[in-house]
Amino acid sequence: MEIGGKSVMITGGCGGIGLEMGRLFAEAGKDVVLVDANIEPGAALARDNKRIKCVRCDLSSASDIEQTLGGHAADILINNVGISPKFDADGNRIRTWTMTIDQWNTVMATNVTSFFLCTKVCLPRMMDRKFGRIVNIASYAARIGGYQAAVHYTTSKAAVLGFTKSLAREMAPYGILVNAINPGRIETPMTRDVPKELSEALIPQIPAGRLGVPKDIANVALFLCSDLADYMTGTAVEVNGGLYVGP
Ligand SMILES: NC(=O)c1ccc[n+]([C@@H]2O[C@H](COP(=O)([O-])OP(=O)(O)OC[C@H]3O[C@@H](n4cnc5c(N)ncnc54)[C@H](O)[C@@H]3O)[C@@H](O)[C@H]2O)c1
Numbered sequence: 235m236e237i238g239g240k241s242v243m244i245t246g247g248c249g250g251i252g253l254e255m256g257r258l259f260a261e262a263g264k265d266v267v268l269v270d271a272n273i274e275p276g277a278a279l280a281r282d283n284k285r286i287k288c289v290r291c292d293l294s295s296a297s298d299i300e301q302t303l304g305g306h307a308a309d310i311l312i313n314n315v316g317i318s319p320k321f322d323a324d325g326n327r328i329r330t331w332t333m334t335i336d337q338w339n340t341v342m343a344t345n346v347t348s349f350f351l352c353t354k355v356c357l358p359r360m361m362d363r364k365f366g367r368i369v370n371i372a373s374y375a376a377r378i379g380g381y382q383a384a385v386h387y388t389t390s391k392a393a394v395l396g397f398t399k400s401l402a403r404e405m406a407p408y409g410i411l412v413n414a415i416n417p418g419r420i421e422t423p424m425t426r427d428v429p430k431e432l433s434e435a436l437i438p439q440i441p442a443g444r445l446g447v448p449k450d451i452a453n454v455a456l457f458l459c460s461d462l463a464d465y466m467t468g469t470a471v472e473v474n475g476g477l478y479v480g481p
Pocket of ligand 1: 245246247248249250251252269270271272291292293294295314315316317318344371372373374375416417418419420421422423424425
């Protein structure tokens with residue numbers, strides 16, 4: 235399996251799935267930039283692997299993306315950052331009828347607008363080189379409406395799928411391929427805010443008989459950026475152990 239390009243940008247790169255993707259792309263010989271608001275979890279990986287660099291950036295802020303990421307355009311972009319707030323400051327579940335416009339806008343800025351802005355950072359380089367790979371991390375929640383996720387999260391992930399299809403059509407003539415991955419339930423810091431019993435209650439509904447781990451997603455991201463996937467664009471790959479197998 236060959237992976238073209240020299241450099242990789244991974245947003246939300248110091249989270250559960252991001253770190254694993256960073257490790258795999260670095261092992262594949264790429265220079266990797268992990269972009270995150272909290273870079274501490276990436277520090278050990280970056281120390282042990284000179285190919286990996288962590289860059290602090292608030293991806294919900296258009297101005298921070300512009301100021302911080304301008305010099306980090308990459309051949310491969312993994313739009314991976316995502317937040318899924320489920321509880322308010324008082325510990326109550328966020329419901330559509332209690333959700334504030336600020337809560338809604340923060341999720342959209344992080345989960346959708348950052349994908350657009352980071353793509354804009356990388357496109358000129360990709361177009362110059364007539365090579366680019368973009369992988370957008372969406373979610374099975376976009377397919378089924380989510381089990382515990384609130385409506386802003388599910389809506390944002392459905393938007394990512396539309397963004398993927400449209401961008402794929404626009405960029406294929408420039409040698410830039412764009413695909414999405416819909417992870418199922420993956421054990422990461424994101425899913426730790428849901429009580430363990432709720433996550434485990436999902437296992438009987440997963441034909442593969444287990445929750446996912448970050449490597450399940452990172453392997454597919456690597457494949458989508460490899461020559462094995464050279465004729466794939468505009469797709470959304472379901473990586474969920476069979477939790478969702480619908481159309
Ligand atoms: N874990 C799952 O079950 C699951 C399921 C479906 C989809 N996903 C998607 O996979 C992607 C990765 O999720 P994960 O499970 O690794 O989550 P995670 O919480 O472990 O990682 C997310 C990372 O994003 C960073 N981040 C959040 N807001 C940010 C901001 N404003 N600016 C910069 N960085 C910010 C966090 O610091 C964190 O390091 C997300 O898009 C998520 O929606 C996850």
